[in-house]
Structures are given as C-alpha cells and as structure tokens.
Amino acid sequence: MDDIVKNLLLRNAPSAQAEQPSQTEVEAAVRTLLRWVGENPDREGLMQTPERVAKAYKEMFRGYTQDASEELGRVFEEVAGYNDIVLMNDISFHSHCEHHMVPIIGKAHVAYLPDGKVVGLSKIARVVDIFAQRLQTQEAMTAQIADAIQSTLKPRGVAVVIEAEHMCMAMRGIRKQGSTTTTCTYTGIFKTDRDEQTRVMSLLNAKR
Numbered sequence: 618m619d620d621i622v623k624n625l626l627l628r629n630a631p632s633a634q635a636e637q638p639s640q641t642e643v644e645a646a647v648r649t650l651l652r653w654v655g656e657n658p659d660r661e662g663l664m665q666t667p668e669r670v671a672k673a674y675k676e677m678f679r680g681y682t683q684d685a686s687e688e689l690g691r692v693f694e695e696v697a698g699y700n701d702i703v704l705m706n707d708i709s710f711h712s713h714c715e716h717h718m719v720p721i722i723g724k725a726h727v728a729y730l731p732d733g734k735v736v737g738l739s740k741i742a743r744v745v746d747i748f749a750q751r752l753q754t755q756e757a758m759t760a761q762i763a764d765a766i767q768s769t770l771k772p773r774g775v776a777v778v779i780e781a782e783h784m785c786m787a788m789r790g791i792r793k794q795g796s797t798t799t800t801c802t803y804t805g806i807f808k809t810d811r812d813e814q815t816r817v818m819s820l821l822n823a824k825r
C-alpha cells in the first residue's frame with residue numbers, strides 16, 4: 618500500500634484525536650460562534666443552544682468512538698452454498714466535509730464477493746455510518762469503507778461507490794444546487810479483473 622493511500626485511510630482515525638476538551642470549553646466555543654455570526658448568546662432562545670450543539674456534535678461525530686472492525690467481526694459461514702456477489706444499494710448517509718464542517722448528503726453502494734464468510738447486512742450499513750460520522754472527504758470515506766471490509770472480512774473483492782451532494786458547494790462558495798459527486802474504490806478481484814468489475818457495476822446500475 619503506498620503512502621498516499623495509507624494517509625487517506627488513517628487521516629481521521631480515532632487515535633489521531635487530540636485530548637477531549639471539557640463541556641465548558643465546548644459550550645464557550647459555541648457562544649463564540651454565535652457572537653461571530655452576529656447573535657447575542659445570552660438572549661432567551663439561545664440559552665440552551667451551546668449545550669444542544671455540543672450534544673448534537675457528539676451524535677453526528679460518534680464515528681470517532683466506533684471501530685469498523687468490531688462491527689464486521691461477527692461473521693457467518695456462507696448461507697446455503699451462496700458464493701456470489703452481495704450488493705447493498707442506496708445506503709443513505711450524512712457526513713460533514715473536513716474543509717467547511719458542513720453536511721455531505723449521499724448514498725453508498727457496497728458490494729463484496731465472499732470468500733467463505735459473510736456478515737449481517739446491517740453491519741455493512743453500520744460501517745458506512747462509522748466513517749460518515751467523522752470529518753471527511755468523499756474520496757477518503759470511499760477508500761476507508763472498502764479497506765475496512767477488505768481487511769476484516771477478507772472477501773475476494775470489495776466495490777464501494779458513493780454518490781453525494783456537498784452542501785459546501787450548494788449553501789456557500791460556488792453555490793451549485795443538486796450537483797452530485799461520484800467516487801469508487803475497488804479491491805481484490807474487482808480491481809484486477811475487468812470482467813468482474815463490469816459485472817458488479819452492471820448489478821449496481823441495474824438497481825438505479
């Protein structure tokens with residue numbers, strides 16, 4: 618694995634976290650932001666806002682406290698001799714871009730070709746959320762989901778396609794509404810075998 622890919626996979630790993638600030642510090646930071654946008658943090662409607670924002674951030678960024686390999690640890694032997702592609706389409710997610718900390722809203726499509734082991738379908742969706750609920754770039758998130766499944770489940774191949782709209786391009790800056798970005802990562806046989814890559818992509822497109 619080259620250094621660029623390694624950096625992409627590790628950039629927002631939980632171990633990279635700095636020491637946790639206190640509740641008081643977080644609430645003070647939100648009060649500062651309120652003043653920054655021109656608000657009075659002491660007016661009645663905003664009294665509880667710093668506390669609510671701190672709580673919402675904990676929820677929206679809980680991916681930093683979760684480990685994808687744990688979710689994928691519970692495997693089943695292949696069901697009734699099934700030995701072909703498992704594809705989960707349209708896994709909706711909300712993330713936040715690491716540049717502006719505003720939402721990325723999209724769908725992930727995740728496929729793998731088992732090699733003796735399968736996981737519960739919900740675990741795939743959980744893995745998507747674990748990486749979505751961190752500060753992200755779409756490219757890193759796509760690679761991280763594929764890598765987590767490949768390195769834990771060790772299937773013959775993984776394909777991850779993500780389509781998303783970046784609110785930093787809609788609500789500010791260039792202000793383009795409704796444009797979506799598509800990214801894909803292939804591992805194993807989906808990377809090395811063009812026919813297998815075509816097969817998984819046509820399954821994915823058939824659903825859309």
Ligand SMILES: Nc1nc2c(ncn2[C@@H]2O[C@H](COP(=O)(O)OP(=O)(O)OP(=O)(O)O)[C@@H](O)[C@H]2O)c(=O)[nH]1
Pocket residue numbers: 714715716753754755756783785786789790791
């Ligand atoms: N490659 C990539 N870029 C992203 C993603 N999310 C946001 N960006 C882009 O990150 C870039 C940051 O560019 P900068 O020039 O440093 O910041 P900026 O001045 O706020 O940029 P503008 O959005 O063009 O106003 C922008 O072009 C965003 O569109 C992502 O997931 N992947």
Ligand SMILES: [Zn+2]
Pocket residue numbers: 714715716717718719783785786
């Ligand atoms: Zn952004």
